[in-house]
Amino acid sequence: WGWFNSLYAGGSCFIKDSRSLAHQLKASGVAVPLLNETYLANQRQLTSFLGRAEKEAGFDWSNKKVTLFGVAFKRDTNDIRNSPSINIVNFCRERGVKEMKIYDPAATDLFKKIFTESSFIKYFTNESGAMEDSDVIIIATDWPQFRGLAADLITKKHCPLLMDGRRMLQHHYATLAKAGFDIIAVGSPFISGKK
Secondary structure (H helix, E strand, O other): OHHHHHHOHHHOOHHHHHHHHHHHHHHOOOOOHHHHHHHHHHHHHHHHHHHHHHHHHOOOOOOOEEEEEOOOOOOOOOOOOOOHHHHHHHHHHHOOOOEEEEEOOOOHHHHHHHOOOOOOEEEOOOHHHHHOOOOEEEEOOOOHHHHHHHHHHHOOOOOOEEEEOOOOOHHHHHHHHHOOOOEEEOOOOOEOOOO
């Protein structure tokens, strides 16, 4: 998710703005190949990031429990338009994930309008409950409180695969790896936990 850091720098909404601009130009009869290709490139980056679990960690998604932290497009908003979490949920469903456990401090109600609670989708009111018994934890939104997840994770009896799409735990990667966590983070090679 290296594109996150550049496209969302300074709180800009490049993806949402570019999709809106592309729609307006297309409606006016103007071709928008560059804007469309930028959007598609971002989709490929997300798929590549998620695919690292299989390629680098040997992770099999089927029948697993996945925790998704953050469904808002970016922190400090409840806006889910163009949120990568929509594609993450669809990716997990296609891979045969058993259960998605979702937590976001502000955007849950809007996300529920797309993905209603079911045997596949479970919503939580706090980070700790959402992490319980998960096989993989994906951080998709840069909510500041997610930086504090490391301390809670280290107390867990088992070590789920960590997929840090926003590098929220980067200052704790060495400690988490020493505790046994495998880590996939944007902009970093695979970090193997000490087993």
